[in-house]
Amino acid sequence: MDSKKYKPQMGIFWWTDRWSSIKFILRELTSVAVAVYSIIFLFYVSSILQGKKTFEEFSESLKSPAFIALHCFILLCLVFHSITWFNLAPQAMVIKLGEKKVPGIVVALMNYAGWFFISLAILWLVTNLLGT
Amino acid sequence: MSQEKITLEVFRFRPEQEDNPVFQSYEVPLRKDWVVLDALNYIKDYLDGTLSYRWSCRMGVCGSCGMMVNGTPVLTCATFLQKFAPGPIRVEPLSNFPVVRDLVIEMTDFMEKLKKVKPWIIRKDNQEGPEGEFIQTPSQLADYKQYSMCINCMLCYSACPVYGLEPGFTGPAAIALAQRYNMDNRDEGQEQRMELLSTDDGIWQCTFVGECSEVCPKNVDPAGAIQRYKVAGATDWWKSFLMPWAKP
Amino acid sequence: MKKHSEPFWWTLFGAGGAVSALFLPILIFLTGIAFPLGWIEVPSYDLLQKWISIWPARILVFVIVSLSLFHWAHRFRFTLYEGLQLQNYHKIIAIFCYGSAIAVSVYSFYVLI
Numbered sequence: 365m366d367s368k369k370y371k372p373q374m375g376i377f378w379w380t381d382r383w384s385s386i387k388f389i390l391r392e393l394t395s396v397a398v399a400v401y402s403i404i405f406l407f408y409v410s411s412i413l414q415g416k417k418t419f420e421e422f423s424e425s426l427k428s429p430a431f432i433a434l435h436c437f438i439l440l441c442l443v444f445h446s447i448t449w450f451n452l453a454p455q456a457m458v459i460k461l462g463e464k465k466v467p468g469i470v471v472a473l474m475n476y477a478g479w480f481f482i483s484l485a486i487l488w489l490v491t492n493l494l495g496t
Numbered sequence: 497m498s499q500e501k502i503t504l505e506v507f508r509f510r511p512e513q514e515d516n517p518v519f520q521s522y523e524v525p526l527r528k529d530w531v532v533l534d535a536l537n538y539i540k541d542y543l544d545g546t547l548s549y550r551w552s553c554r555m556g557v558c559g560s561c562g563m564m565v566n567g568t569p570v571l572t573c574a575t576f577l578q579k580f581a582p583g584p585i586r587v588e589p590l591s592n593f594p595v596v597r598d599l600v601i602e603m604t605d606f607m608e609k610l611k612k613v614k615p616w617i618i619r620k621d622n623q624e625g626p627e628g629e630f631i632q633t634p635s636q637l638a639d640y641k642q643y644s645m646c647i648n649c650m651l652c653y654s655a656c657p658v659y660g661l662e663p664g665f666t667g668p669a670a671i672a673l674a675q676r677y678n679m680d681n682r683d684e685g686q687e688q689r690m691e692l693l694s695t696d697d698g699i700w701q702c703t704f705v706g707e708c709s710e711v712c713p714k715n716v717d718p719a720g721a722i723q724r725y726k727v728a729g730a731t732d733w734w735k736s737f738l739m740p741w742a743k744p
Numbered sequence: 745m746k747k748h749s750e751p752f753w754w755t756l757f758g759a760g761g762a763v764s765a766l767f768l769p770i771l772i773f774l775t776g777i778a779f780p781l782g783w784i785e786v787p788s789y790d791l792l793q794k795w796i797s798i799w800p801a802r803i804l805v806f807v808i809v810s811l812s813l814f815h816w817a818h819r820f821r822f823t824l825y826e827g828l829q830l831q832n833y834h835k836i837i838a839i840f841c842y843g844s845a846i847a848v849s850v851y852s853f854y855v856l857i
Contacts, residue, residue, distance in 0.1 A: 369602060370509045370517055370595040374660045376829055382567065385657065388705050392823040398764045399816035401772050402809045403848065408775050409805050410855045412796050416789045427780040435776030442772060446765040452704060456723030463635040483770035490774060490787060661826060700750035703822045726754060733751035 391448045397441035450475035502526040502577055503584035504535055506547065509595050517595070519586070520544075526581060532572040533561050536587070536599075549599035556713060559649030563599055564588040569654035569711050590654040606650055609666050612692060613674035618685025630682045643676035643721055645714040652708035652718050664697040668708035668718030671699060675721040678728075690729060699725045753818050753842065760815025767808050802856045810849035817845035 379385040411422040425431065453475050454468030501523045509517040522543050524535040533551055540547050551561040554573045561572045566586050577585065593601035652668035659665045674693060677683045693699050702722045709719040735742065778784040787795075795801055821841040825831045 367596075368511045370511075372591060372595070374592075374657070374829075378657060378660070379827060384707060384710070385705075388657075388707075389823070389827055392703070392819055392827070395816040395819035395823070398760075398768065398812050399820075401768055401776075402764070402812035402816075405768075405771055405775065406805075406809045406848075406852050406855070409796060409802075412789070412792050413855065416793075419789055419792070423779070423786065426776065432777065432780060435772055435780075439769060439772050439777065442764070442769045445761075446769055449761050449765040452706065452723075455706075455709070455717065455720035456704075456727060458720075458724060463633075465638065479766050479769075482766050486767075486770050486774070491784060493787070493791070657826060661829060662831065694748055694751070700748075700754060703819075703826065726751075730751040730755045730758075733748070734755065737752075 390444065394441045394445035394448075397438045398445060401435075401438050401442065446479060450479065500526040502535075502581060504532075504539070505584050505586045506536075506539070506599070507586075507588040507595075508547075508598055509589075510546075510597060521584070524577075526577055526583075528576075528578055530577050532563070532565055532570075532575045532577060532585065532587065535577055535585075536572065547599075548597045557647060559647035562590050562649045562651045562654070564591055564654065569651040571649060571651070571713050574713060590650055592654050592656070592660040593650070601650075603650065605663065606648075606653060606667070606669070609670045610648070610673065613666065613670045613689055614685055614692075615670075615673040615677055617677060617680065617683045618688060619682075620684045632681060636681045639681070640676045640679035643672050643679065643716055646673055646676070646716045646718075647714060649713065651711045651713065652716075655707040655711040657705055657707070658701055658703060662697075662701055665701045666693060666698050668702075668722065669716075671702075671725060672716050672718035672721040675725055678725075686728075690732060693725065694729050694733075699729060702726075753814070756811065756814035757818035760811035760813070761819075763808055764812040764815055768812065771808075806852055806856045809852045810845070813845040813848050814842075817841040 379389045408422065411419045426435075450472055454471040457471055459466040459471060502525075504522045504524055505519045506522060507517055508514075508520045522535075522539045524530075524538050524543075527534075530538075533554060536547065536549055536551075540549075549561070549563070551573065552558040553560075556571055556574045559571070562569060563572050564570075564587070565572065565575055566580060567588075569590055572587075587599065589595045589599045589601045593603065593605070596602050646669055648669060650669065653659050656665075656668055659667050671693060674689045678686045678689060699722050702719075704719060704723060706719045709717045712718065774784065779786045796805075818841070821837055824837050825834065830837060
């Protein structure tokens, strides 16, 4: 018997229906922040390679309020990216030590520890090697 | 003593009388020990015998009473009315599936997909197995046990926007079940399943929305299963790319 | 299985996701906020110049930048499919996303190495 069926369609803005979907789309959109900042960072490094004058001009332009605001916004996106990334890591990475599975929370904490360590190391490099 | 009541707004679709679904409201007693399925049974028995829906075990094992309750896919036998007081409660068929009638969805697509991933033990020697039994340690059992808890209730398909947008997507439960057999030390079918699941409709369509694992009543974690599958698939790919001479 | 390119892009996406999650927040905090606002003194130009003239430092910058771009390319491609239901244009979108990531990576390779 082939009676007619009702076929629901997903609206184009389906991801506004639920808070979890909004969070998902925001998580995916942090990739834009990742791309934008990686290009800014590339410019930053290449300005150093191009000489003192270029670097100082570029550093000066970064002081404009618009740039600061943009960077604060991107930082928020990047932190959201890091947190969501590390929280999901245990589901993709199952580590076994001998017979036992390492609990997911430990895997996530290892990720956070790596984040913390790398951030601290870079901060230490920049502040302690200043002028040496 | 007057009995407290709660309103259920139930999705109705009767193909012989309407082209588009409508919602019909029913007032049912709000009893502390009643789940949504009890309310539907009350409607069926006392208010409107024409309402169609699937159910069987009433204890979260058969996987047939899955519906959308206030927009979330749940097993109606495990969802208490009290949680939604004072109501109303909106009851709809599982999303992402065609609706046959009222709360009954068409599940053929899922059944086909399930079959396609070969969710059984595959042996290369094509024999029954060793004399006697396969030996399996508790740790080897633990490797796949979580994925074997799936009751095929399809809540995960209903929660998955990728499946809603791309009906060809193999989907959470089927991939988790493929993983259940891949992780079983008695199974030798990983390669066959990888061939099926590394195609366009397989694991690479998943974007790790994660909702499937959120709604799973059995904590199967299909999202995790798919990501682990991707790790395995990527490892295979790089192996065959860097060492094409090596046998997989 | 080799014919299928999805695992390749996914690997870059995953590596880029991890690298960007680990490195980018502190870098943007320094270059975009702490340095311009004077919270932390900018290392002298000569010192920065000295650091960046080291090979491994430039390779690290290249790896961070290009993997981050591939992370974006893969994720954004699927965001367009899902968020705006553009699956029908999957070829153009894939070429645009991966193409721009490749282009900028090549440029950064040229600049840095």
